Amino acid sequence: MALELRLQLKLAQKLVMTPQLRQAIKLLQLNRLELSDALQAEIEQNPALEEDLSTPETIENPLSLSSTVEQTGEEGRELDVTEKVEISDKMGEVNWEDYANNFDSNFSFAHETPPADTPSQFEFISEKPGLMSYLQWQLAHCELDEKEMEIALFIIGNLNRYGFLEVDLDQIQAETGCDRDDAEYVLEVIQDLDPPGIAARDVSESLYLQLERMGKENSLAAEIVKNHLPLLVTRNFKAIARATGKKKPEISRAIDFITSELSPFPGLPYTNENTNYIVPDVYVRKIDGEYVIRLNDDDLPRLKLSSHYQELLENCKDLEKKSKNYISDKLKNADWFIKSLHQRQRTIYKVVESLLKFQRDFFEHGPHYLRPLILKDVADDIEMHESTISRVTSNKYVHTPQGIYELKYFFSTAIPRTGGDALAAESIKARIKKMIREEDKAKPLSDNAIAKKLAEQNIKIARRTVAKYRDQLKILPVKHRRHAK
Known part of the structure; x- marks a missing residue:
């Protein structure tokens, strides 16, 4: 069979996602916190998009967020109207001499008392101190020689987030080259540090170390945590009474003391893991017997097209073609971004409005009255595709009279x-x-x-x-x- 070159025409239908369509889909998936970051990033990247700092009259529009709202003027042309956003600086005047390298909140070089809203010096620490930093600070005050300090640093470096030691004495000896007596001595020094129960091998030893710090090493509680912890975990009080020979009231008092005064995970309060906060994307409030939906637009910038770039494009006839194309593209992208943002807010509003219609009993009486609901029900109600509903409800939260819930929560099997x-x-x-x-x-x-x-x-x-x-x-x-x- 001979090889040859040939031209061939072929017709085919396929869906092509333009960059603008990808951007619109991405905006639809963002939650409230991510949207704020996306708006700031777009303002920085596109010079034709800027924040409107003017103070126009507030427009009563349930669909408005912080993007441009299209309304028709007297002459039939579309006007750009945005909601008013109050900008206020709540931080008082700061006396920077108050923030010396000290950790006494009452200490100040200034004669006057710092304002109540003055930021704390702890806000300027670049890294939040964790369990290892806290233990190292305490070790600096212990009388340890160089070799013992090396052993101590190895031990605290092998504590997990709960404060438990993940290596045994044999591993400590092998890694640091010390004898068993030195390893045991340094471990005891660390176990005497704060928090009580630190550097234990398991929960039983941690609880016993805490009781020992309180002077209760010979108490019934110490006997329970040392010898009968599995029975305590399963709440088998009869077996504990038989094993210890004590009566139930004594067992009950000892267990109450263990559960209320002791911590099974002493290192957990010192973890430096960040807390993920939830900011509602939508508020649903009941006002005068009717539910009102409001999109959360607090502190979001109001966007507009740059008037400077618009004037350049319209009035400067001697602009180079390359510059003219650049300005035109940026203005088109900015206009599309604003329209995509407006489309996002309208879609979220419609979805929440539909959820309110289907799950009205939930909003009135609580989770016990949640009805079975699937994505197709909402999609058919607002005449959109199920994939759009899925994007809108993912990782977004609504503030209701019953509490804050993820939008996915309202969809449940029957x-x-x-x-x-x-x-x-x-x-x-x-x-x-x-x-x-x-x-x-x-x-x-x-x-x-x-x-x-x-x-x-x-x-x-x-x-x-x-x-x-x-x-x-x-x-x-x-x-x-x-x-x-």
Whole structure:
């Protein structure tokens, strides 16, 4: 078969995503915090897009966020109107001489008392001190020689986030080249540091070290944590009474002291993990008997097209073609960005409005009245594709009279109900959570007992389903929830 070159025409249909369409989809997926960062980044990258610092009249528009709102003027042309955003500097005048390298909040070089809103010197620390830094600071005050300090640093470097030592004495000897006596001595020095119970090998040793620090090493509580911790975990009070020869009231008092005064994970309060805060994307409030939806636009910049670049494009006839094309492209991108932002807010508003219609009983009475709902129901209601609804509801939160919930929370599978309407799985989880919260702590409900109680409400689910929902709610099994009378 001979090889040859040939020209061939072929017609085909395919979907091509333009950069503008990708940008619109990306904006739709962003939550409130991510949107704020995206707006600032776009303002920095596109010179034709700028923040409008003027103070126009506030427009009553439930769909407005911080992007341009299109309205029709008297002559039929579209006007750019944006909501008013109040800009205020809440930080008072700062006396920088007050922030010397000291950690006494009452100390000041100034004669006057610093204002109440003056930032703390701790806000200027570049890295939050963690457990290892705290222990190193204490070791600096211990009388250890160079070799012992090396052993100590190796030990605290092998503590996990809970404050437990993850290496044994043999590994300490092998890695630092010390003898066993030195390893044991340095470990005891570290275990005498704050917080109590640090550098223990397990929970039992950590609790015992804390009791020893309190002078209760010979108490019943010390005997329980040292020799009978598995029985304490399973709340087997009868077995503890038989093993210790003590009566139930004494056992109960000892266990109450252990659970209230001791910490099983002494290093956890010193972890430097960042806290992820939730900022609602939408507010749903009940005002005069009617629910009002408001998109969260607090502190978001109002955007507009740069008037300077528009004047350049219209008035400067002697601009080079390359410059003219550059300005034109930037203005088009800025205009598309504003329209995409406006489209995002309208879509979110419509989705929340639809959720309010389907789940009105939830907004009125709470999670027990959550109805089964799928993405297709909302998509058909607002005439959009299911993938759009999925993007809108992902990683976004709504503030309701019942609390703050992720938009995905309102979508739940249907659980059949005998002689009644089907219930949402989240509604059944709320019922299980309420049952466990109100149960007798001395005789907690088993999964089978919960299934029977639900059956009395015409909700027939298997015991293993109850166990699955309980695990998803992060509720312990019955043996770990039992308390002595």
